[in-house]
Amino acid sequence: MRYEIPDPFEPALLPALISAEDGLARLDERAGRHAVAEGFRERGQFFDAAAALWLAGELVHVEDLVLHDSHMDTRAPSHELTIAHAVLRTRRRLDLADADWALSTFGLNALRGEGRLVPRQESLEPSALRGDPDETHVPDAADDSMDSSLSDAFAEIDAAIARSERLLDIHAGSAAEVEQAAIGTQTQRVEPTGQLGLLFDDDWDETARLDAWRAVLPVADQLPASLGAAVLFDAWERIEPLRRQHWLGSLLVGAYLRFRGKVGSHVLAYNTGLKTIRHERRRSKDRLTRLTGFLEAMSATAELGLKELDRLSLARTQMEMRVRDRRSNSNLPGLIDLVLSRPIVSAPLIARHLGVTPRGALNLVRELGVREMTGRGRYRGWGVL
Incomplete structure (x- = not known):
């Protein structure tokens, strides 16, 4: 489980490193001040969640994810859609x-759905954040009993949600998998079924593997932000701390870049750029090839983000x-947002x-001139391409 740190001064990494650093800086500068920054961040959440499932070998339609997030599913959600929504919720959690x-x-x-949650603090000491995982650094909340009670309530809610998701994960599998899971709790271990991880594997020591991954953090902090993020992602791919939440690694890349101040305006939608890198490069046995690919994925993410900002800005201006000249109480500005x-x-x-009524919604769409994207008779959808 020990991860060997690569040579950060490898000359072959420099072109990809420079491109990633420059691209991420440009994206952060524009996304932080742009007029459509809020819409850019929210749209990126959906696109990145769908891309995370694509990288895991599953196809989730973005429109289905949008409707599922609004509790307006047109059909029963699939297991893959449920996981994509979990990615979406996690991204929003990181953003807040x-x-x-x-x-x-x-x-x-x-x-990962374990441990007690603590209230969000305005500032924590680095020693408390990067300390020994066995130690407990709980901020003093004696003077705020309401925060403590809310923390307990949220912890209970998260625990209930985690138990419900585990039951849904099992029932989403075939009958044979359900029977195998029931037997495995008594007599044998059950192997996980692919990257999405329908079942638990008790032999997989997540705590030890997370500790091994977190041991790479101090080394990554000494490197340029984009290279440090690439090293952390490569370590996550090699160590595989969470088999049922393997998609969390790409989200932590965005969180790390935000922590380092490289992309502070939002949580980078890293999966959208990672899709552009061929599987052979992402899974190469040569670490230099993998790291170069991960850095190029950051450059691709930045390029896609800049194009999205231009597209949204143009669409906003046209709408x-x-x-x-509309009246002040018109619903059209709300539709634009x-x-x-x-x-x-x-x-x-x-x-x-x-x-408004569904008929009124159709009238607003026609007045605004939003482009129809689905072309279906029973289900029509509009958006900015």
Whole structure:
């Protein structure tokens, strides 16, 4: 489980490193000040969640994820869609948390559904965040009993959600898998079924593997931010701390870049850029090839992000020109914000968010001139391409 640290001064890494550093800096500068920054961040959550499942070998349609997130599914959600929504929720959790929370012992335990949650603090000492995983650094909350009670309540809710998700994961499998899981709890171990991990493997020591991965953090901190993130992601791929949440590694890349201040405006949608790297390079036996590919994925993510900002900015300008002379209580400005914050919107989704009827939603879409994306008769969706 020990990860060998690569040579950070390898000349072959320099071109990809320089490109990644420059691209991420440009993206962060624009995303932090852009007029459509809020919509860019929210859309990126959906695209990155769908890309995470794509990298795991599963296809999840973005429109299905949008509807599932709004509790407006057109059909029963699949196991893959449930996992994609878990990725989406985790990304939002990282976006709302402090930059250093996800890399702390408390953060990692909370993200994997174990351990007691603590209230969010405005600032924590680095020693508390990067300390021994066996130690407990709980901020003094004696003067705030309400925070303590809320922490206990949230811990109970998270535990209940974790138990429910485990039951859903098992029932989403075949009958043979369910029977095998029941037998395995008594007599034998059950092997996980692929990267998505439908079942638990008791022989997989997650705590020890997480400790091995966290041991790479001090070394990554001494490297340039993008290279440190690439090393951490490569270590995650080699060590595989969480077999049922293997997708968490790419999310931690965004959290780490945010912690280092390289991309502080949002949690980088790293999976969208990782899709552009061939599987043979991402899984190569040569570490230099893998690290170069991971750095190129950051450059690709930055390039895709800049194009998305340009696209959203142009779409916003065009739609605002259509509503320039509308009355002050018009629902069209609200529709503009909704369209820019979702990859795709449907008539029921518009009606729910704006408080209008489905027929009224269709009229608003026609007035705004949003492009239809699905082309289906029974299900119509509009969005910015």
